[in-house]
Amino acid sequence: MSEHPLAASNDPANDPDGPPARPSRRGFLQGAAAAASAFALPHESAGARTSAPAPARPAALAPARPVSLNINGKPYALSLEPRVTLLDALREVLGLTGTKKGCDRGQCGACTVLMNGRRINSCLTLAIMHEGETITTVEGLAHAQDGVVDRAALHPVQAAFLEHDAFQCGYCTPGQICSAVAVLEEARRGMPSTVTSPAALGNDGPVSLTEDEIRERMSGNLCRCGAYPNIVAAIRVVAAKSGNAA
Structure with missing residues (x-):
């Protein structure tokens, strides 16, 4: 017995007026990938047209x-x-x-x-x-003998830094010591600082190295470990031995 022609309309896929067919997962993913590629193409082509700036060339070294x-x-x-x-x-x-x-x-x-x-x-x-x-x-600063420096040959400032533990990590210590040597000489020659008392400005003699004087004159040397009190103490000891401490 032949099937009635209208029986085929019960299948939604064969019914032009029925609900649309549900897309498969594979079809959805393929469509999404194609759309993403389409959106990316203009940007890539624009990037290809814009040439990247040439890296800066290092300045040529001057002849030694x-x-x-x-x-x-x-x-x-x-x-x-x-x-x-x-x-x-x-x-x-x-x-x-x-x-x-x-x-x-x-x-x-x-x-x-x-x-x-x-x-x-x-x-x-x-x-x-x-x-x-x-x-x-x-x-x-120290007097080396055959490349070896013993404690007796140290500069007085170096010896005072050791005596008063005027360092911790020691990284700033060479600069601190060189600066302290210069501070002692500056004060000996009467060179004033911003904290030198007005009464001492007219004198031709040395400037007394008070704690304030030392801190001001050493302010350009930073100690991130914070050994400043011992640094000041070491410099004052050397200044006192030379008769230049308050």
Whole structure:
């Protein structure tokens, strides 16, 4: 017996007026992937049309030039690129690593050395600027015998720092010591600071190193461990031995 033609309308897939067929999971995922690809294509093509900026080329190094330096009483004939700082010349070229690189921008004082007896931040000056000048680092303060330094040969400031535990981690200590040596000399020569009493400004004699004087004059040397009381005590002891402490 043949099936009635209208019986086929009971199947929703064969009924043009019935509800739409439910999409399969595979079909949905394929359609979503195709749509995502279509949206991505314009962006990729735009990116392909826009050329990426060329990376900045490093500045060409200037030719090295001969530099003669007098460091800790010894002459050194070097060949340095003109932009090499004195700090890098000391540490990287000569191996004098007692001078420390802290902030590398003149704010912490760890790189302090003595230039003709006056303290400077070696990270802020170029090596080629100091030909013919006398440079003293922390290694040059003590008197070494055959490369060996015993306690008796230490500079008085170095010995006082040991005696008073004026350091903790020790990283800032070379700069602190070099700066303290300069402070003692500045006070001996009568150079005032911002806290020097007006009564002492007209005197030709040395400035008495009170605690306030020492703290002010050493304020350019930072100690992140906080050993400031012992640093001040060490400097006062040396000043007292030279008759220059209040």
